[in-house]
Amino acid sequence: MTKLRSILGEKKEAIVKRWLEDTTASYAPETRAFLNRGKDRFANPVGHALRVGTQAVFENLLEGMEPDRICSHLDDIIRIRAIQDFSPSQAVSFVFLLKKAVRAELGKEAEDPRLLVELTELDADVDRIALLAFDVYTRCREQVCELRVSEVKRSVAAIMERFNRSGPDSASAPDRSETKSKCTNEKRGGDR
Amino acid sequence: MVKPDEVAYYKKDDLLKVDYESLPATEWMDTPVDFRRGSYIYPGKPKNLKILDLPNPREWALTDDDWKLQENWKQIILEGMAERLKKYRSFKLFMDTCVRCGACADKCHFYIGGGDPKNMPVLRAELLRSVYRKDFTTLGKVLGKLAGARELTIDVIKEWFYYFYQCTECRRCSVFCPYGIDTAEITMMGRELLGLLGLYINWSIEPVANCYRFGNHLAIPPHGLVDTLEFMLEDIEEATGIKAGLPLNKKGAEVLFIPPSGDYVAAPGIYTCMGYLLLFHDLGLDYTFSTYASEGGNFGLFTSHEMIKRLNSKIYAEAKRLGVKWILGGECGHMWRVLHQYMDTVSGPADFLEVPKSPFTGTVFENARSTKTVHIMEFFSDLIKHDKLNLDPSRNDHIRVTFHDSCNPARGMGIFEEPRYVLKSVCNNFFEMPLNTIREQTFCCGGGAGLGTDENMEMRLRGGLPRGAAVKYVQEKHGVNQLAAMCAIDRATLTTVCDYWAPGVQATGITELVANAMIFKGENKRTVNLRLEPVPGMEGDEKEGGADDE
Numbered sequence: 001m002t003k004l005r006s007i008l009g010e011k012k013e014a015i016v017k018r019w020l021e022d023t024t025a026s027y028a029p030e031t032r033a034f035l036n037r038g039k040d041r042f043a044n045p046v047g048h049a050l051r052v053g054t055q056a057v058f059e060n061l062l063e064g065m066e067p068d069r070i071c072s073h074l075d076d077i078i079r080i081r082a083i084q085d086f087s088p089s090q091a092v093s094f095v096f097l098l099k100k101a102v103r104a105e106l107g108k109e110a111e112d113p114r115l116l117v118e119l120t121e122l123d124a125d126v127d128r129i130a131l132l133a134f135d136v137y138t139r140c141r142e143q144v145c146e147l148r149v150s151e152v153k154r155s156v157a158a159i160m161e162r163f164n165r166s167g168p169d170s171a172s173a174p175d176r177s178e179t180k181s182k183c184t185n186e187k188r189g190g191d192r
Numbered sequence: 193m194v195k196p197d198e199v200a201y202y203k204k205d206d207l208l209k210v211d212y213e214s215l216p217a218t219e220w221m222d223t224p225v226d227f228r229r230g231s232y233i234y235p236g237k238p239k240n241l242k243i244l245d246l247p248n249p250r251e252w253a254l255t256d257d258d259w260k261l262q263e264n265w266k267q268i269i270l271e272g273m274a275e276r277l278k279k280y281r282s283f284k285l286f287m288d289t290c291v292r293c294g295a296c297a298d299k300c301h302f303y304i305g306g307g308d309p310k311n312m313p314v315l316r317a318e319l320l321r322s323v324y325r326k327d328f329t330t331l332g333k334v335l336g337k338l339a340g341a342r343e344l345t346i347d348v349i350k351e352w353f354y355y356f357y358q359c360t361e362c363r364r365c366s367v368f369c370p371y372g373i374d375t376a377e378i379t380m381m382g383r384e385l386l387g388l389l390g391l392y393i394n395w396s397i398e399p400v401a402n403c404y405r406f407g408n409h410l411a412i413p414p415h416g417l418v419d420t421l422e423f424m425l426e427d428i429e430e431a432t433g434i435k436a437g438l439p440l441n442k443k444g445a446e447v448l449f450i451p452p453s454g455d456y457v458a459a460p461g462i463y464t465c466m467g468y469l470l471l472f473h474d475l476g477l478d479y480t481f482s483t484y485a486s487e488g489g490n491f492g493l494f495t496s497h498e499m500i501k502r503l504n505s506k507i508y509a510e511a512k513r514l515g516v517k518w519i520l521g522g523e524c525g526h527m528w529r530v531l532h533q534y535m536d537t538v539s540g541p542a543d544f545l546e547v548p549k550s551p552f553t554g555t556v557f558e559n560a561r562s563t564k565t566v567h568i569m570e571f572f573s574d575l576i577k578h579d580k581l582n583l584d585p586s587r588n589d590h591i592r593v594t595f596h597d598s599c600n601p602a603r604g605m606g607i608f609e610e611p612r613y614v615l616k617s618v619c620n621n622f623f624e625m626p627l628n629t630i631r632e633q634t635f636c637c638g639g640g641a642g643l644g645t646d647e648n649m650e651m652r653l654r655g656g657l658p659r660g661a662a663v664k665y666v667q668e669k670h671g672v673n674q675l676a677a678m679c680a681i682d683r684a685t686l687t688t689v690c691d692y693w694a695p696g697v698q699a700t701g702i703t704e705l706v707a708n709a710m711i712f713k714g715e716n717k718r719t720v721n722l723r724l725e726p727v728p729g730m731e732g733d734e735k736e737g738g739a740d741d742e
Binding site for chain 2: 031042043079084143151152156157165
């Protein structure tokens with residue numbers, strides 16, 4: 001889709017801006033204003049993540065859809081939306097808004113029959129990104145559940161170890177390093 | 193008729209009507225709260241309310257339509273409000289003075305991370321203020337909604353419960369308020385009023401009930417406490433070869449030491465507790481633990497002023513009974529807000545104690561003249577300044593550490609320099625997080641003020657997002673792998689915050705790092721740290737020198 005891609009490359013800034021604005025529209029009006037306003041990444045980390053994340057996803061889309069890289073950028077956004085007040089569909093719905101932003105910025109050009117095939121391909125790419133978004137969302141939610149379990153385990157780790165050590169058959173008790181790793185060192189894998 | 197599996201079934205216009213926005217159609221005052229799982233904490237169990245003689249103990253759930261309130265619930269709340277407006281001048285001031293300038297609006301970690309406007313401190317306070325206007329101001333009585341007033345209804349009570357337990361009373365917002373309104377105190381008032389109806393969260397009222405009976409939040413009985421600490425002594429001996437002592441309920445000791453109970457059982461707090469035991473032993477400090485006042489924390493702060501007093505007084509009663517000279521407090525967070533800002537009023541003055549004086553340096557802690565309680569970082573930094581600790585910071589060279597200012601010691605007592613001085617003395621690789629996320633402007637862990645449980649994990653992760661973003665930044669920029677914090681709740685909750693937002697960074701206490709850098713008298717060749725993990729660069733010594741090196 002060389003022709004469309006070069007047009008999108010030229011309009012990149014406007015498309016990403018519109019996509020970001022449409023995405024922040026899923027928040028309450030006050031919050032939407034805040035997310036679009038503050039540029040300090042520490043005072044406004046969500047606005048920052050949305051801004052950087054949408055741009056990176058769009059650039060990757062133009063550069064040929066490398067799934068791992070797209071997932072990593074989606075993660076920056078979805079990790080946040082997965083724990084906010086959204087239903088699963090709302091959390092990932094922002095991906096589809098890219099189609100809307102592209103068409104809005106293309107304006108009349110979107111109706112050019114010569115672009116029709118490429119636009120359909122682009123829509124399919126966005127759908128693929130949406131599927132990746134679903135994977136990322138699910139992973140984040142699974143992790144939230146794992147974090148709950150890990151906390152409970154950590155809170156009893158020392159007690160369990162004490163029982164194991166002081167029991168009548170302490171020689172056959174699980175190896176302490178094993179107990180420890182089970183209870184305290186459950187870290188996230190490299191799934192980000 | 194066209195069926196769903198036929199293309200013609202899908203009309204272009206219908207498909208384009210997808211609504212990606214999810215906003216309520218009503219104004220905030222008229223939008224009832226939607227209890228979302230993962231955002232709220234389970235209600236207080238009746239057994240805990242009974243232990244504390246609190247009103248209306250019963251089984252109930254937030255998602256029930258009927259919260260089983262007293263018949264005259266409205267009268268109870270309004271009378272409770274009137275009483276508190278009279279009793280606490282700050283409450284009256286805070287109700288009257290807000291001009292809704294919005295300076296606080298985007299300063300709350302829950303709002304920044306979650307985006308719910310009712311978590312903007314100004315609006316959270318408005319939940320209570322709107323009722324105050326309606327029932328306690330002429331303007332509100334006459335003009336009603338026009339003056340920002342609203343009727344007290346069951347839905348308002350439910351909204352209070354939801355949002356006053358989404359505030360960690362961290363007071364970051366109050367730093368930015370041009371009128372100095374302490375929004376945490378508004379939350380405290382909101383919680384006190386809810387308490388009159390028997391509305392508590394179990395994660396704070398159970399620790400209160402436990403502390404009331406056992407002297408600590410975890411209900412560890414005296415023999416359990418001894419057992420726990422002795423268990424740590426075993427690990428200390430394994431790591432260092434040192435047999436540390438365990439002074440308990442020792443009458444006439446110079447110092448009563450009070451840590452937070454989180455350090456007795458849960459990792460990584462236990463390693464900090466091992467650090468206390470080792471350092472006091474090495475110093476030869478004449479101190480004692482108490483099995484009666486075994487808790488520095490005070491969940492009364494998250495319950496009511498009356499409860500602050502009930503729990504705080506045990507510490508001073510015990511200090512009196514044991515005849516100690518002064519009190520040393522461990523790496524607890526909210527303990528220090530209670531001590532610094534409420535203790536004198538509720539239980540003071542502690543005039544039977546002496547003004548704390550370090551037995552090793554002669555330093556008199558003038559700042560503790562009134563409460564007679566010294567923070568362990570004040571104590572350590574004074575020792576380090578006088579070269580009384582034999583430290584080898586290179587033992588911590590594999591650690592690249594940053595420091596999280598815990599809300600209560602930072603904003604509640606203003607202790608910024610001492611922990612940094614200690615950290616820099618024991619770690620060669622120390623890196624600050626960005627300025628607008630530390631010191632007075634520090635971001636909360638998201639689990640303080642009774643919210644550190646697991647059923648509200650989503651809410652905690654929202655609250656922990658701003659802190660997590662700053663940690664991730666120093667992780668990427670400086671390779672930071674440890675986040676030090678001098679608060680037991682921080683150590684527990686920041687572990688989770690880091691796992692989600694900055695995986696690979698571990699939470700730690702400062703005393704743990706001090707003990708790992710310390711060359712103790714009579715120690716074995718150190719190959720492992722207090723977590724019994726091999727220390728990079730020191731494990732090789734073992735192979736060369738042999739395991740039984742004297």
